[in-house]
Amino acid sequence: MYNDKADLGVWLRSFLFFVLYNLMGIVHSLVSLLLAPWMDFAQRHRFVNLWSRATMWLLRRLNGVEIVVEGREHIPVGEAVVVMANHQSQWETFYLQLLVSPQATVLKRELLWIPFFGWGLALLKPIAIDRGRPVNAFKTILRLGRERLRAGISVVIYPEGTRQPPGRIGRFNGGGAKLACKAGVRVLPMVHDAGHCWPARSVLRRPGRIRLIIGAPIGCPDGDPERLSARVEQWMRETAARRLGMGTPAPRSAAPERDPVESGEIV
Known part of the structure; x- marks a missing residue:
């Protein structure tokens, strides 16, 4: 649920x-850089993510955005995945850091x-x-x-590529699968509807509720990435359509294989 109104107060x-978020980011980044030499990776990850926590707190208290997570019990403990x-806004790049830790995100070097x-x-x-x-x-990915993954750090990748409008699931790429x-790990699938409250490429933050649904981890059947990708895509599309009202389920044949870099799968 979300409020589509954007009056002057909103x-x-x-x-x-926007102002507070950026000020916090500047100050926290500088402090993180100063303290980083005295922290190991796990400590750095927790410290840097204080900005993410502050951002989510500000989003709730100032902008009236509630976050509801379903399926938290599916997040493996002590297992990298x-x-x-799905990719709708900047929200998921913050919130997923808090859900699965430690983690590394695939992104463009710029x-x-x-x-x-x-x-x-x-x-x-x-x-x-x-x-x-x-x-x-x-090859770098x-x-x-x-x-x-061997070091126990989960990897986050967005199979749609570029951010999609609210209510839509884009075409998938099999790079994550x-x-x-290749690494012999499972995929942890998730879907959300954050784009309504935190639209991409906009300073607008609408009051409402963001829902994030986490599925059970899915292993690689017989070492076949195509089958794994198809299973993950089916779960994400069907869950998004049935639980979040996002588009309609689509067969994998509707999503031809593309290069994960050229398609924009890299954030």
Whole structure:
């Protein structure tokens, strides 16, 4: 449920959120960089994520956004997984950091060049790739992804690629499933409807409720990434349609295989 109205009060609170969110990010990134040499990775991850916690608190108290999580019991304890979730806004990049920890996100290297934000992001060992070199980029995803998973760090990847409008599930790519099968780990599927309250490429923050549904981990059947990808996609589409009212279930034949870098699967 969400409130589609955006009156003057909503816009003013959205602008205030934008200002406070960025100020917190600048200050916290600088402090994180100063303290990083004295912290191991797990400690850095927890400390950097204080910004994520503060952002979610601000979103709730200032903008009236409630977050409801279903299926939290499916998150494995002491097991690294490949997290595959739909991509609607910036919200999931913050909230998933709090749900599955530690983790590394596949992203374009340009994000690390952003002052303050990118510097703090680099402390979390993301898998940064050069989208201008798609073949090398995919090899980097597989190589560094397996390294992170072997070290007990989960990997987050968005199979749709670019952010989708609210209420829509985009076409899928099988890159996340290939990484999971290569590394011998399971996929943890998730779907949410955050785009209504936190639209992409907008300062608007609508009051309402964000629902996140977590499914049971799915293993790689007979080492076949195509079958794994199909199972994950089926669960995500059907759950999004049945539980969140997002589009309609679509067969995998409607989602031709694409290169994960060229398609924009990299955040």
